[in-house]
Amino acid sequence: MKSTERLRMRTQLGYGAGDLYGGGAFFIVSTLYLVFLTDVMGVRPALAGLVVLIARGWDAVSDPVMGMITDRTRTRMxxxxxxxxxGMPFIVLSFVFLWYPAGFAAEWARFSYALVTYLFFSTVITMVMIPYNALASELTLDYGERSRLTAYRLAFSELSTIICALVPLLIIDAAASRAVGYPIMGLIFGLFFALPFLATFLTTSERPDFTARSTPAEWKAFAEPFRNRTFRRFILIFLFSFAAIDIVLAIIVFFVTHYLRIPHLTNLLLGTLLIVQLVLLPLYYALSRRYSKIIALITGAVIWIIAMLSSLFLRPGLPIPVYFVFAALVGSGTGGVIVMAYAIFPDIPDVDELVSGRRREGIFAGVQTFLRKLTGAFAVFLVGQAIDIAGYVSPTESMVNGAAQVVIAEQSQAFITVLRVVFAAVPIVFIFLTILISLRFPLSREVHGKLKAYLAERRANDGKVVDEAYEKELRALLFD
Structure with a gap:
């Protein structure tokens, strides 16, 4: 496949369909899992946050190992x-088990069940999404086509996230009780996430020249991405932006329910935010094509900061359209940050090839996937600890005319204050850091064009140095 070749539509659609899982599963877990553990499983918020944090210790090993495994895999496929x-059958099984409310009497047993099932879910994410993320760098070598591919991927991700914002609570509320509704929701969405990977498998192909290169299994390879200055800058942009997103998602249900007191509008507000993200994807893609990916990302980040500052003026009892305008403003900012953070990643292994002479997308994807899950864990842990310290009171459930009815508990003013601070101020800090680091990101469109052209020359020369002085110049700019 030539670097200038335009990807076929079926390839872009097939690849994009795989992120129905990546976008949707992360969203459901980010928004509902803490609520599920505290309000249905009966696990204290501090312990609930600990479940996800402990799992990251396992991911610190499994994600880089999976990156090495997929780099070294050699099959006809x-x-x-x-x-x-x-991974398809395991996606379904892991998502059902994750939402099954084990009714053990002892809290330690419920905590243990939650930990084991979350580890299973996290391992399946690792097994599937690391090869998926790594594949993007191989489908095309072109800077612009990678942005286009990412836009298609994020369109599917956003579509999945919209569905996951609107439908799960409808399924849960329609069941006889939440204890029944959650596992039903898990089964339905497990199938929804798994089946599209058949299309991804059938519509994509890999580069034989990349597959033919040997990638030694070296443990030190896990740390090598951090020697790459471009990768270090990228991963800070990625971590800080998604830390802000994950904190908002982890606390938004509590914010809407206990501060704004409009729990019945939670899924509609989330849906509005996500629809705006989806609608604005072409705009941000066009902005990245005209200027750069970093300019598009910073534009979204500035809008997002304005949106979070405006949340300080929200209060209960405002006209309903005001809340939807706020959700739309948040979506118009987060959309640019998300799509560009993912669009930058496929360019990073090119910098590694300049130095190592190898294509190690799997290792980079392993590190990226681990750190992506780490931000989600950090968000859930932070929110769990904050609301536990603030004295969160879980709702109760009673049977009325044969149907389960949830009674929302009254929260203290201290809890409401903590809720508002965590919702607004913490994300703003992370977004501001994202902007500062983005301004110093070295891999611009022009620089990537020079890098791509030089790597093509070097591949044609059996991987040997073509211009030592020029290569040193590129390395000094991007790596050292």
Missing amino acids: GRRRPYFLL
Whole structure:
């Protein structure tokens, strides 16, 4: 496949369909899992946050190992694609078990069940999404086409996230009780996430020249991405932006329910935010094509800061349209940050090839996936600890005319204050840091064009140095 070749539509759609899982599963877990553990499983918020944080210790090993495994896999189907088929049944099973409310009497037993099932879910995410993320760098070598591919991927991710914002609570509320509704929701969405990977498998292909290169299994390779200055800058942009997103998602249900007192509008507000994100994807893609990915990202970040500052003026009892305008403003900012953070990643392994001479997308994807899950864990842990210290009181459930009815508990003023601070101020700090680091990101469109052209020359020369002085110049700019 030539670097200038335009990707076929079926490839862009098929690849994008895989992120129905990545976008949707993370969203459901980010918004509902803490509520599920505290309000349905009966686990204290501090312990609930600990479940996700402990799992990251396992991910610190499993994610980089999976990156190395997929880099070294050699089959007729390629290095990445076999794991899409292998992972499909496990996606369904892990998502059902994750939402099954085990009714153990002892809290330690409920905590243990939650920890084991979350570890299972996290391992399946690792097995499937690391090869998926790594594949993007191989489908095309072109800077602009990678942005286009990411836009299609994020369109599917946003579509999935919209569905996951609107439908799960409808399924849960329609069931006889939440204890029944959650596992039903898990089964339905497990199938929704798993089946598209068949399309991803059938519509994508891998580069034979990349697959043919040997990638030694070295443990030190896990730390090598951090020697890459471009990767270090990228990963800070990625971490800080998604930390802000994950904190908002982890606390928004509590914010809407206990401060704004409009719990019946939670899914509609989330849906509005996500629809705006989806609608603005072409705009941010066009902005990145005309200027750069970093300019598009910073534009979204500035809008997002304005939106979070405006949340300080929200209060209960305002006209309903005001809340929807706020949700739309948040979505118009987060959309640019999300799509550009993902669009930048496929360019990073090119910098590594300049120095190592190898294509190690799997290792980079492993590190990225681990750190992405770490931000989600950090958000859930932070929110869990904050609301536990603030004295969160879980709702109760009683049977009325044969149907379960949830009674929302009255919260203290201290809890409401903590809720508002965590919702607004903490994300603003992370977004501001994202902007500062973005301003110093070295891999611009022009620089990537020079890098791509030089790597093509070097590949044609059997990987040997073509221009030592020029290569040193590129390395000094991007790596050292």
